[in-house]
Amino acid sequence: MNLPTAHPNALARRLTIAAVGLQLLGAILLQLYLISAGPLATLTREAFSRPDMVASTVVNIVVGCILVGLTTWGATQRWLRRHNAGDVDRPGRMVAVLLAVSLVLFVLISTGLALLHHGFYTLIFKHKEWVDQAFGYYGVRRMLLMALPPKLCAILLTILGSWLAVRIAAWSVTPVAATQAPFMQRRHAAWIAALTLLLWQLHVALVVGLYFMNDAGSAGMLEHAIGYWILPALLLALAAWVCLRSLPQALGTAGMGRAIAHGTFAFWLTQVLGIGLALLVLWTMTWSQLMRTAASYTTSVVSVLIYSVLLALSCYLGARLFYRRRTPPELASA
Known part of the structure; x- marks a missing residue:
């Protein structure tokens, strides 16, 4: 031992x-x-x-x-x-x-x-x-x-x-x-970024859940499990996969701090894009259309899918921003 x-x-x-x-x-x-x-x-x-x-x-x-x-x-x-x-x-x-x-x-x-x-x-x-x-x-x-x-x-x-x-x-x-x-290996950087993103996601979910606690009295254990456990786990897997696919082969001198910054950037960029898209949709809808849409379960599914796409896009953009693409020595000499 x-x-x-x-x-x-x-x-x-x-x-x-x-x-x-x-x-x-x-x-x-x-x-x-x-x-x-x-x-x-x-x-x-x-x-x-x-x-x-x-x-x-x-x-x-x-x-x-x-x-x-x-x-x-x-x-x-x-x-x-x-x-x-x-x-x-x-x-x-x-x-x-x-x-x-x-x-x-x-x-x-x-x-x-x-x-x-x-x-x-x-x-x-x-x-x-x-x-x-x-x-x-x-x-x-x-x-x-x-x-x-x-x-x-x-x-x-x-x-x-x-x-x-x-x-x-x-x-x-x-x-x-x-x-x-x-x-620092690519998989380490990808998982650290994804876990950092998950930390932000869970903290925001707790704060938002506290704010809407009085309105969520009718929600059962299944709804809470999906919102607090299942969806965050799926988003973690998606973020780790996208980060791993987007990171360069050679990370150079990048350390844990850059991976944390990558995850933080990806989360908040997702929130900005999501809020902007939601405001754009609300601007084009009438009040009656908004009420019908809010009462539909299809809206929740579509919202989750759109959020997942925005999250994947943010992880990709973060990888391009925080990690430079370097040409391998053998290709550079050729």
Whole structure:
């Protein structure tokens, strides 16, 4: 178990799998505790009887696992490159230390987030009149006030905890020089871009779902599963496939940051194109036509197909923008 790994990216893969597995297990156990033995177990069980609560909880768990995975992968690769190494002398020990540190940090971060949530909503309750006057009772501003600060704190603490776990685990081993240092492959860049796009997609879905929660009371578990689980999984596969097909054979010195920028650009370009196209369609329709179209299931299917096409186009344009096409040396000399 402590023998150095042969593949230059094997160490990062092992650490990422270990960190994501621990994050997933910890998140599931935490939810089970809140449901069965938590101080508000009865209210929590009642909340989980709603499909939107189940769907959003699963999405939050998946988002946490993706953040941990991307951060662990990137921090490990960066540490190895900085030491001009391809491996460590005792990879098994590094994995064990990473798991131990990640477990401690998971407990600390979960406790800290619970205290932050309590303090934040207590502060809003104490200044309720001012909050109502400044942000309104409903609407986008009130929704952003209630959702964004806790969400941003959770994202930042998760990233910081994963990065810190890798750095502490790295102190327990010695880097080993290798003939082939870790490098960014096309499939790595494609999946990192696709997972980044998925993170944006899921976060926006959670915020929009919170905004329309009162209007979605009639939606069942199947509708929530399609909207929160199935469609994002299909979009992830589509984005990864398009990115992989669009990336050049040689990525040069491109690293993880460029792949993250690629995924971010693709997501927001898709939103801009989608909103622009929707406004154009609405401009050409009468009110009666709009009502008939909104009540049709065919409209939902067509909208998803159009969104998928725009997403694929954005991934392709992002690959052309962020990665230069280089002529192979043998062709250039010819």
